[in-house]
Amino acid sequence: MEETLYLRMRHKINVKPNHTVTIGDLAQIISNDSLKKEVQEKIVYHINMSDRNIVVIDVMTVIEKIYSFFPDVDIQVTGASQTIVEIEYKKRNFSPVFFIGVWLLLFVGAALAIMNFHEDVSMREVHQRIYYIITGEAVEKPLLLQIPYSLGLGLGMVLFFNHLFRKRINEEPSPLEVEMFNYQQDLDRYVMMNENKESTKKLDDH
Known part of the structure; x- marks a missing residue:
C-alpha cells in the first residue's frame, strides 16, 4: 500500500x-x-x-x-x-565604547529633531497663547504647560514604541516592530528570488 x-x-x-x-x-x-x-x-x-x-x-x-x-x-x-x-557565525564582542557612542548619537539626534520641530511650529508661542487664554496673564515661560507637555511627550514615546527599556508594556507589536517585520519579509522574498539556484536558470543561446 x-x-x-x-x-x-x-x-x-x-x-x-x-x-x-x-x-x-x-x-x-x-x-x-x-x-x-x-x-x-x-x-x-x-x-x-x-x-x-x-x-x-x-x-x-x-x-x-x-x-x-x-x-x-x-x-x-x-x-x-x-x-x-x-x-550564524560567531559574533564579535560588543564594545561598550561603541555602544555609548551610538547611544549618544541617537539621543542627541532625536533631541535636535524634536527641538527643531518645536521651533518650526512655534511651540513656545503656542504655549504662551494657551496660558494667556486660560489665565489672562502673559508670561515668558509658561512652565505650568511646558512641564506636563514635556513629561507627556516622553510618556507618549514609551507608549508608541510599547517598550520601557527591555520590558514590553503589552502584547501588541509597536509600529517599529511592524515596520521591521515588513522589511524582513521583503528581504526574505528578495533572497528567495535571487539566492535560490533552482528558481532561475540561464540558458545558452543557440
Whole structure:
C-alpha cells in the first residue's frame, strides 16, 4: 500500500557553520512514525565556508531526495516552497565604547529633531497663547504647560514604541516592530528570488 507523506517547508532556520542540514531541519513532516523518522534523518545539504551567510533550499530538492530513498511514497506539499538557511557565525564582542557612542548619537539626534520641530511650529508661542487664554496673564515661560507637555511627550514615546527599556508594556507589536517585520519579509522574498539556484536558470543561446 502506498504511503502518504505530508511536507511543509519551514520559512527560515538558523544553523552553525559546517552544519549538516537534514530534511527534519528544513520541513515539518506528517506520516507514519517509522517513515517520518527515516525521512527526517536524510541529509540534504552540508554547510561550508563558501556559502557565506545564506543558503536557499528548494522543496524540489527535498522531494528529489525523498524519492531517491522512498520511490513509492506519495508526497503532498503544502505551504512555502523554499527554506532560507541562515548561517550564524560567531559574533564579535560588543564594545561598550561603541555602544555609548551610538547611544549618544541617537539621543542627541532625536533631541535636535524634536527641538527643531518645536521651533518650526512655534511651540513656545503656542504655549504662551494657551496660558494667556486660560489665565489672562502673559508670561515668558509658561512652565505650568511646558512641564506636563514635556513629561507627556516622553510618556507618549514609551507608549508608541510599547517598550520601557527591555520590558514590553503589552502584547501588541509597536509600529517599529511592524515596520521591521515588513522589511524582513521583503528581504526574505528578495533572497528567495535571487539566492535560490533552482528558481532561475540561464540558458545558452543557440
